[in-house]
Amino acid sequence: MSISIFNQDDYQRFADQNGIELSAVGPIPHDELVALLSQTLDNEDVPWPIPVEKRQSYLEACAAGEQFSIGEFTDLTVDLKHYANSQNYDGYTFEEHLSWACLVAQQQKTKHEFACREYLQGEALFEIGAAMIPNYWLLNARIYQQTGWQLATVKEIIPAELFFTCHSRRFFPVTTFMRPLGTDYLEEPDIGHDVAGHVATFTIPAVANVMQNHGRARDLIYERRDQRLVGVTDAIEIQAINKHADQLLTYAGRIYWFTVEFGLVMQDGEVRDFGAGILSSPGETKYSIQNDESNRILIDPQQDADLLRLANTDYLISEFQKTYFVSESFDRLDTLTPQRILEASEKAMSLPDFTWREIVPGDRVLNVGRTATSVNEKYYRLMAGQQMDDCLRRTALGNLKMFAEGFDRELLKQFRAAPPEIPDNALDWYRASQT
Incomplete structure (x- = not known):
């Protein structure tokens, strides 16, 4: 684990600069996650209801503390080979959650000024929490329900051939790391790019x-x-x-x-x-x-x-x-x-x-x-x-x-x-x- 260069006063300064309540920053509690996921899985009033036969095993895996790796709501999958990864949600630090919260707060200001309306409408569908890094068990379910796409976690940038193989089967490769606190632009995709950037675009049909x-x-x-x-x-x-x-x-x-x-x-x-x-x-x-x-x-x-x-x-x-x-x-x-x-x-x-x-x-x-x-x-x-x-x-x-x-x-x-x-x-x- 890397050593942070920031202290509590720095965290408060970042929070104040971005209009964030510091005490609200942190992961969703596990019991709350499981209850919310259970409610989400049973939602039928969506364009792509989750198959009934898939719901229980999905919920049980999350409840048991298994790490999310790839969506399983269809009969299709992708062999990610040595690029395969999983989201260790409990492993995220407070600073990483704060980095997410700050980035999302900054994005919201510029998105509402410069993004097309279809993007903004799509973003509102996923209820991505601004104070915590999204848990992929819950996010994957919501994405599937609205678009028919699913997530596939990867360790790093993957070759174009594998990237587009995922797309042909309606999987979107997502990384599991968060950019350092205070960083705006990153060459390599992180959660801030893959989730906060891409997810809303799935709802724009074109x-x-x-x-x-x-x-x-x-x-x-x-x-x-x-x-x-x-x-x-x-x-x-x-x-x-x-x-x-x-x-x-x-x-x-x-x-x-x-x-x-x-x-x-x-x-x-x-x-x-x-x-x-x-x-x-x-x-x-x-x-x-x-x-x-x-x-x-x-x-x-x-x-x-x-x-x-x-x-x-x-x-x-x-x-x-x-x-x-x-x-x-x-x-x-x-x-x-x-x-x-x-x-x-x-x-x-x-x-x-x-x-x-x-x-x-x-x-x-x-x-x-x-x-x-x-x-x-x-x-x-x-x-x-x-x-x-x-x-x-x-x-x-x-x-x-x-x-x-x-x-x-x-x-x-x-x-x-x-x-x-x-x-x-x-x-x-x-x-x-x-x-």
């Missing part, structure tokens, strides 16, 4: 469909991979087939990133947040809409060219995003079928990428950020040896490699507008650097 359809797109990708592997014995060819499938999922994951995680939507003529990665961070919630640093670009997800814009845009997870994509409506987002996600990913593999800072020809720009760059700036920075982030560097090198090896420029017509030609001197520089 977003829940996009999540599950990404899982189904994953299934299509790996079914095709398995078909291609039949009869193949050459190790190099096997490796190439596996790599192709993994790359396709990477492009599909970008569509997920810029919608489910960091998506915005037009609502009543204004830009509103719905992405869980945004709304789990009070700082990024405000930043995503009010700052003058990042780009905001309007997209119509039912247009194939706009899906390619997402699939061909690289990003970093280490800081607030530099470009946000704003969907015209949730109805448009609901057109992201598994087949369209797969088709966009296949096309994206043959096209050059954009960085997370670029304004691209054909973009419908709502805001040009202070850190915006042109399409070709990354090449000039690379040749000049200037400082650039990892996203710019790998995108520049990847595109130069693609063009140096021979690229059919007719493919660029699939974008809304063809990007400018890569400078000849950049290609010469790249070829020389490879000798």
Whole structure:
């Protein structure tokens, strides 16, 4: 167990800053949890009543003090392998509960100012206690009743292939650790992101469909991979087939990133947040809409060219995003079928990428950020040896490699507008650097 850097006076200061009654912070008592869970399990006035035959064993496991690991209300499950985890609810410290309470209090202020109304309506359904970390036995039951989704606890960030496997079966992977007290943004997902950020999005039908359809797109990708592997014995060819499938999922994951995680939507003529990665961070919630640093670009997800814009845009997870994509409506987002996600990913593999800072020809720009760059700036920075982030560097090198090896420029017509030609001197520089 880590040693806290805070004392009781610090706890009181955090509580006062966030309007929290310090004496109310702490875990739900076990007897109260069991009684509440029993009442919840028997609720029939919900969209997804819990099967009667599942209720008693579920309640008994919680009452016996077993740790929650994965939902069991359907016949489907997911093999999480060595990533499988369970929530040791009694193991949370007071400071961790206080960290949750402070984060939720801060989130509520920014969510009610910047989140879309569907998100706020969804959040009200789950009765997530503001003074205590949610117990997954109770939360899983409530989520299933409202959405048909369930929780699956994991130890850490899991591979994309497993992540989307969970989605195809309506499981959402959740971690069990809470960010340190006083921390706003975290690169890796914690309870503050997985629960306080994502749970409400399950109730937005279009977003829940996009999540599950990404899982189904994953299934299509790996079914095709398995078909291609039949009869193949050459190790190099096997490796190439596996790599192709993994790359396709990477492009599909970008569509997920810029919608489910960091998506915005037009609502009543204004830009509103719905992405869980945004709304789990009070700082990024405000930043995503009010700052003058990042780009905001309007997209119509039912247009194939706009899906390619997402699939061909690289990003970093280490800081607030530099470009946000704003969907015209949730109805448009609901057109992201598994087949369209797969088709966009296949096309994206043959096209050059954009960085997370670029304004691209054909973009419908709502805001040009202070850190915006042109399409070709990354090449000039690379040749000049200037400082650039990892996203710019790998995108520049990847595109130069693609063009140096021979690229059919007719493919660029699939974008809304063809990007400018890569400078000849950049290609010469790249070829020389490879000798």
